[in-house]
Amino acid sequence: MAKKSSPDAAANLQRRQWLKYASASAAVGTLAMGARQSHAALTKAAQGADGILDVAIIGAGLAGLTAARDLRQAGCESFLVLEARDRVGGRTLNYNIPGGFVSEVGGQWMGPGQTAVADLARELGVGTFPTYYDGNTVILGGAGRVTVDLKGTFGTDEAVGARLGRLSRDVPCGAPWTSSKVGELDKLSVGDWLARQDIKPEDQVAWNASSILSGGAAPAKMGLLHFLSMINSADCDYSQLDSIKHSAQETRFVGGSQILSIKMAEQLGDKVRLSTPVRQISGWDGDVVTLHTDHGEVRARTVVVAIHPALCHQMQFDPPLPDKRAALQRAWPAHSPARKTAMVYRRPFWRDKGMNGSIFQVNGPILWAFDNSPPAGEIGVINAFVENGMVPSERDAAMAMHKQLYAQAWGDDALSPIAFHDQDWSRVDPWTITCISAIPPGFWSAHGEALHPSCGKLIWSGTETANIWAGYMDGAVRSGHHGALRALNALRRA
Incomplete structure (x- = not known):
């Protein structure tokens, strides 16, 4: 033996x-x-x-x-x-701006619980710094303008967010199709669920922006099961997904x-x-x-x-x-290439006015504009996620539109930028056919089990x-x- x-x-x-x-x-x-x-x-x-x-x-x-x-x-x-x-x-890309600085035109943040990318940055000697959010946010609606201190949030209803957090406990972030409630939840869109929550009209814009920015699609097209799996990643705390302060948009990388x-x-x-x-x-x-x-x-x-x-x-x-894997690849949503702009100024003048650089727009081209300046504010940068179909494709026309909207938000100082970059991912990069996967209702039930196996x-x-x-x-x-x-x-x- x-x-x-x-x-x-x-x-x-x-x-x-x-x-x-x-x-x-x-x-x-x-x-x-x-x-x-x-x-x-x-x-x-x-x-x-x-x-x-x-x-x-x-x-x-x-x-x-x-x-x-x-x-x-x-x-x-x-x-x-x-x-x-x-x-x-x-899907990460730096854009060089005057003064030797960069502005990101792809993915750019990390937040609480995202320890893998934080560890990688430390190992590579890459520093980090907080996203700027001190001051008032501007909300534009037609010719109207409102300022409000959202205190580092996106302004979504906290009670509704808490309900989403509770629901997310039953949806494993890495395998939402294994949820015990998959039959019930994967039939619904986020819009279907929100329609039952008695959302105030003034809060609709925040929920719409949150769904598009986090999930790549408007609430009516975003699968509830998928959205809950994202919240599950954030320790089942919706605010960790949807805000800047103590959230997934909290921290940036020095050097982009x-x-x-x-x-x-x-x-x-x-x-x-x-x-x-x-x-x-x-x-x-x-x-x-x-x-x-x-x-x-x-x-x-x-x-x-x-x-x-x-x-x-x-x-x-x-x-x-194999048929199941081929079907998953064939059905995977690839219609959210995203478009991100960067407007550069000699200094972040909006901070002097008590503004944090953030803009939300009701039924307009600006989903969310935000302060993307370097760590010490050596130069002023406003990045924006925009609705592609509402922004001119020609660069100068797109720049002019941005200047007018920013002037509506912060005054005539916004009319004198020193640089502008327009990153329309659908036009410039055939290998980035989508930035965020806008997973619709029913997708995980049909295809989830084919995602991981070799x-x-x-x-x-x-x-x-x-x-x-x-x-x-x-x-x-x-x-x-x-x-x-x-x-x-x-x-x-x-």
Whole structure:
């Protein structure tokens, strides 16, 4: 009878195996360091003698780069990150403004409970600072103007928010389709539920803005089950999702949110390949997967797919994916690309007037404008989420419209900006087909169970797959950690 090994002996054997693996992988990785090598040569070097990578990662956003960083820290050097864009960062993007500062035109905040992205920032040496909200918020309605101190909130009814928080306790944030009340809740939109709450007319604008900003769709199109799963991420406290103070919009990153991806990519060097879209994935059900890119084929034993589910639907799979996974990708909403503007002034003059830079507009193009100035207010920046269909597509016309609305809010000082940027994601970036997933009623009941399970050697990652804070930067980082862990475990089993 064979002698049973002790737990310590097994652990030591596993450590020796990993050290041997790490040493071999590191030796292979050194071949890819030549800066003058061609794209094909670099890829071949990273793949090693047999031409096969241990791990290929699709997507150089926060999820994919976090996964790559974890692989390297675990001793794995046989990997590549393939990014379709000519930059890293995914749905985070910095816009350079006068004075050497930046303003974010994509995702940008973190808040309480978002510890994964906070830890990443500390590890990368990226500082943080609070979002500015001191003073009065302006509410515009037609030619009318009202100012009110919302004290760091968006002005939604606290009692209604508390009801949502109680309901969210029964909706797991990472798997809302497993809720015991899925049959009841997934039939309703947020608008259906709000219609039963006797919402005051003056509060409707706040709820509409909250649903669009947090979920990507108006209340009538946002699934209640999905919205509750988002609140569940925020410790079942709606105010942590919907406000600035003690909420998901509380904290910003020095140097802009894209700096997190930029720093990770700098550390990874030649492991990140830009302008390399993956068009087809073959053999995902076998031992070696082939990725067909615009720069040739890449072969890998495991693939972490760290991109939006709707983008996955744009790739070809051979053989076809299982029916349930293919249906999820096909049905995933991809109609919320978002549009975000940045108006730059020599100084944040609105603060001198007792204003915090925030504007909400009733039935107008401005969903929410807010102070996005640098940490010390060295220069004044107002960012705004806008209704795409209500803003002119031509830049100068869009700028003129913004100036008039800001002048209505704060006076003629707003008519003299020094720079303006208009980021219409639907026009400038074919790889960001949606910024926030506007999940409709019934979606999770029909497709939820296909979100997480791997398909052969394909590991699904990206913020939409996160078990907490899905859709946020924190969720992206968490999904990257999880994707790397699953890839390492797959390699260990092999």
